[in-house]
Amino acid sequence: xxxxxxxxxxxxxxPASYRDQYxxxxxxxxxxxxxxxxxxxxxxxxxxxxxxxxxxxLDVIAALFGQGSEHDLIVVWNLRMPRILTAIIGGIALAxxxxxxxxVLRNPLASASTLGISQGAAFGASIAIIVLGVGSSAAAYEGxxxxxxxxxxxxxxxxxxxxxxxILALSRFRDMTPESIVLAGVALSALFTGATALIQYFAQDTxxxxxxFWTFGDLGRASYRExxxxxxxxxxxxVFFYCNRWNYNAMESGxxxxxGLGLNVKRTRMLGMIVGAFAASSVxxxxxxxxxxxLVAPHIMRxxxxxxxxxxxxxxxxxxxxxxxxxxxxxxxxxxGVVLPISAITSFVGAPLFLYLLxxxxxx
Amino acid sequence: MNDAMLExxxxxxxxxxxxxxxxxxxxxxxxxxxxxxxxVNGCGKSTLLSCLDDIIRPQRGxxxxxxxxITTYTRDERARKIALVAQHSHAxxxxxxxxxxxxxxxxxxxxxxxxxxxxxxxxxxxxxLGPLALRYIDELSGGEHQKVVIGRALVQETDVLxxxxxxxxxxxxxxxxxxxxxxxxxxEQNIACAAVMHDLxxxxxxxxxxxxxxxxxxxxxxxSEVMTRETIEDxxxxxxxxxxxxxxxxxxxxx
Numbered sequence: 001x002x003x004x005x006x007x008x009x010x011x012x013x014x015p016a017s018y019r020d021q022y023x024x025x026x027x028x029x030x031x032x033x034x035x036x037x038x039x040x041x042x043x044x045x046x047x048x049x050x051x052x053x054x055x056x057x058l059d060v061i062a063a064l065f066g067q068g069s070e071h072d073l074i075v076v077w078n079l080r081m082p083r084i085l086t087a088i089i090g091g092i093a094l095a096x097x098x099x100x101x102x103x104v105l106r107n108p109l110a111s112a113s114t115l116g117i118s119q120g121a122a123f124g125a126s127i128a129i130i131v132l133g134v135g136s137s138a139a140a141y142e143g144x145x146x147x148x149x150x151x152x153x154x155x156x157x158x159x160x161x162x163x164x165x166x167i168l169a170l171s172r173f174r175d176m177t178p179e180s181i182v183l184a185g186v187a188l189s190a191l192f193t194g195a196t197a198l199i200q201y202f203a204q205d206t207x208x209x210x211x212x213f214w215t216f217g218d219l220g221r222a223s224y225r226e227x228x229x230x231x232x233x234x235x236x237x238x239v240f241f242y243c244n245r246w247n248y249n250a251m252e253s254g255x256x257x258x259x260g261l262g263l264n265v266k267r268t269r270m271l272g273m274i275v276g277a278f279a280a281s282s283v284x285x286x287x288x289x290x291x292x293x294x295l296v297a298p299h300i301m302r303x304x305x306x307x308x309x310x311x312x313x314x315x316x317x318x319x320x321x322x323x324x325x326x327x328x329x330x331x332x333x334x335x336x337g338v339v340l341p342i343s344a345i346t347s348f349v350g351a352p353l354f355l356y357l358l359x360x361x362x363x364x
Numbered sequence: 365m366n367d368a369m370l371e372x373x374x375x376x377x378x379x380x381x382x383x384x385x386x387x388x389x390x391x392x393x394x395x396x397x398x399x400x401x402x403x404v405n406g407c408g409k410s411t412l413l414s415c416l417d418d419i420i421r422p423q424r425g426x427x428x429x430x431x432x433x434i435t436t437y438t439r440d441e442r443a444r445k446i447a448l449v450a451q452h453s454h455a456x457x458x459x460x461x462x463x464x465x466x467x468x469x470x471x472x473x474x475x476x477x478x479x480x481x482x483x484x485x486x487x488x489x490x491x492x493l494g495p496l497a498l499r500y501i502d503e504l505s506g507g508e509h510q511k512v513v514i515g516r517a518l519v520q521e522t523d524v525l526x527x528x529x530x531x532x533x534x535x536x537x538x539x540x541x542x543x544x545x546x547x548x549x550x551x552e553q554n555i556a557c558a559a560v561m562h563d564l565x566x567x568x569x570x571x572x573x574x575x576x577x578x579x580x581x582x583x584x585x586x587x588s589e590v591m592t593r594e595t596i597e598d599x600x601x602x603x604x605x606x607x608x609x610x611x612x613x614x615x616x617x618x619x
Contacts, residue, residue, distance in 0.1 A: 018488050018497045019481040022461045025498055246469050252458070253466065256450025256528070257513075259419050261520075262443030262470045306500070307457030 029311040032304055036318040040088065043325045047087075048080050050333055083332075085227050086219045087324040090283040091293055093234040095320025097276035098294025099313055100241050103248040104272035105178040111294035112280035115185035115273075116163040118291070119192035121284040124159020125214045126196045128152040130203040134210075152214065153226075153285045160281035163188050168273060178269070216341030217288035219328050226286050237279035241313050244268065248309040291343045293320045296350040303357050323350055369394050370434075370446065370524045370556060375415055375425030377408075385411045386422065387580045391558075393524060398550040399558040400567035403577035403599055409560040410451075412577070413528055416558070417448050429524070443470035447517035449527040460496045460504070463512050464488065467519030484519055491515050491545070507538030514545055518553075525549060527559035531566060539563070543570040564596065564615045588612060 048060045053075050055063070062068035063076035094112065101110035112118050128134045128151045166188055171181045200208045222230065241248075247268050250258040255265050280294060297320035298312065305311050327345040334340055370393040377386040385408045393399050393416070401409045414420045415427055418434045427434040429445055437445065447467075455463055464487060468480040488494055491511055501509060510530065517525055527546065531539040547570045550557040561567045567574065574591055576584045576599045583599050584590040593606050596615060606613040 018461060018485050018494065021498055022459075022465075022481075025459070025461075246466075246472060249455075249458075249462075249466055250469055253455040253463070254450055254452045256419070256448060257453045257516075260417065260443065260446070260448030260450065260517075260526075261466065262439040264439060302457055306459070306462075307455065308462050 026311070029305040029308070029315075033311065033315050033318065036315060036322060040318060040322050040325060043322060043329070044084055044088075047084050047325060047329050048076055050329060051075070051080060052337070082222060082224060082227060083219045083328060084325065086222045086230070086287060087328045088321040089227060089230045089234050090219065090287055090290060091297070091319075091321035091324035092317040093230065093237060093279040093283045093320075094290060094293040094324075095297035095316045096234070096237050096241055096313065097280040098320075099298040099309075099316040100244075100248070100272045100276040101294070102298055103251050103309065104269040104276075105182055106251065106254075107178060107182045108299065109295070110182055110185075112160075112277075112284065113291055113295065114182065114189070115167060115277075116188035116192055117160045117277055117280050118284055118289050119189040119196070120163030121156040121160040121281060122211070122215050122289060123192040123196045123199075124155035124157065124162070124285075125152050125288075126199045126211045127159070128155035129210045129214065130199050130207045156214075156288075157281050157285035159192070160284055161277060163192060164273065164277035164281070168270060172270075215289045215343070217290045217343035217346075218339070219287055219324075219342055220339065221288070222286045230282050230286060233279055233282040237275050238313075238317065240275045241272075244272065245309040245313060248272075248313075249307075252307055252309075287342070289343050290324070290346055292347045292350045293324055296354045297323060300350075300354060300357060323353075369430065370416055370558075371428050372412065372416055372422075373426050373428070375412075375422035375427065377411055377415060377420060377422045379411075385580050386415070388425070389577070389580070389582055390425075391416075391575050391582070391585065393526075393556045393558045394573075395523065395556045396550055396554045397556065397572040398547050398570060399573045399575060400571035401558060401560045401575050401577065402562075402564065402567060403583075404601070407577045407599075408580045409577055410528055413448075413526055413558070413560050417446055417526055418442060440470045443520065443522075445522050446524040446526060447520040447522040449513055449517050449525070449530055451528040451532065453513050454501075454509075456502050458501055459498050460493055460501060460512050461488075461498060463501055464493075464515050464519050467516040470520065483521065487515050487519050490518075505538075506534055507541065510534060510538065510542050511545065514542065518549060522555070524556045525558075527557070529560050529562065531561070531563060539566060546570070564591075568612055568615070591615075 045057060045060055049055050049057060055072060055075065059068055059072050060076065063072045098111040101115060102108055132151060134151050167181060167184050170176060170184050176184065200211060247263050250261045250263045251265070251268065258265050283290065298316040301312055301315040301319050305315055323346060327342055327349045330349065331340040331342050331345045372389060372391045374388045374390055375386055376384065376388060378384045389408070389412060391412065401412060403409050411420070415422050418427065421435065429437065434442065461484065464484045465476060465480065468476055468483065472480060488497055493511065493515060496504065496508060501512065504512065514530070525546065530542050530546065534542060543566055546557050546559065549555045568588065568591060573587055574585070575582060576590070576595060578599045584595045593604060596604050603618045605616045605618050607616050
């Protein structure tokens, strides 16, 4: 039953009070979130099962509880689980960041890509690989397996944060409107893209290839240690954003109304952007550019459960995790023995789904 | 009993890089009355409203609420005392009930309590919004939407209600309904109401007090006795006739 039918049904039966009708409606939103969690659980099992060494569902469940053959345990815990955890945590962080950016900037196009965060990270990675020499050997192809594994990550993270700080400094200095902040992000994206192209022009072929490989995005780069770092940042972001859910609801009604409801609009915007940038940057730095999740996950969920951030934040986080997990399964399984670039697959999975919902005219 | 009076005393404000918008402006918004803030475009009406709600801080003068400087209130305390109906308030993808419940934000710690839902239910009944309760805001007409926005302000249960051009873009029937709602809030709930307005006749019919601004200064302030032909012509820079109508008069442009 879609939300439209549900609201009509509730109104028609007219329970005791408006609050009862409303609670029935919000129950539907909670059910959607529970259903998403179940879908992700199913995707996790499917993702573990599929691969060069295929496992049965029973093998998977046994291995998840530490039982089964040593081979199965190695396949599950050493090979597949890190990718799966990276996909879940990365999807959550990117979707939360996109959701928060779209709220605090009141712009449906706001995301790590449109604000120049991804481009800043790519520029930072280019500096590490080409200028600082991480990519001077074939090890550069291996990302974290390179001789100085964290240099690329650190530079990518600094590039992403530098882009964010530049936007925030501009917005504070000139007291910019949300629209101008997004436009400044677009300008910075172009600047970082141009700078990256310029560095690549003077680089060796292997270095350029290493940068291109980095920008493809790869969920297999992160080990458990990096996954813990991403998980800590994503959890902190989740807690922060959820604590601000009423503030984001107020922001949706416009700055004047938000102020009238007791909100410090500028501080909420600034903090939302900083935390969102940290969450997105940590994922991009470890995994490379992953497009579209931050943009599309909140929009897809808006069409199912509306714009109430009490429900939209957790739903977007789960949708982001689900899309990235599904994309990773496709990236690994589409061509046997080849892992396709995750960034391309997220766009191929997310865009048609999003377009379908737009065309179908599903509400909101 | 609401004894909260919102008062601006000799306030002055200039936007950075622009000329003086307000110069030594004083205004009082008293419980149980509905004040119309009038004047031509750019005369400082909305700036005065922004100063009254502490959106911007005047460079000189003070704004007090119940005798206390407005800046001494925390944001939540202020939001429990003053509600603002902004000119642009267009949430998308939320139901009428969601929009009204948002009015309880200054009171909500983690989740809405039963009391918060009870207040929303009451306002839905008072404003006749029952059939729309689970409709999305985006599906409402302009008049219905403005009723919801005013409803959200009433759900805030404040002593003061400030409105920035509340009848903009509404047809005549909805203008009358919105103004009636605000006057009702002022008279029946003893709320101190003030609205920035352009329609003099609507103001004359529904408001008790008037504050006419010209070039950032108060040209006249008080009851309907200050709405003289000379004052209106001076403030608006055009000739008008005052035509007797019921117990008052209508302002008709001439020439």
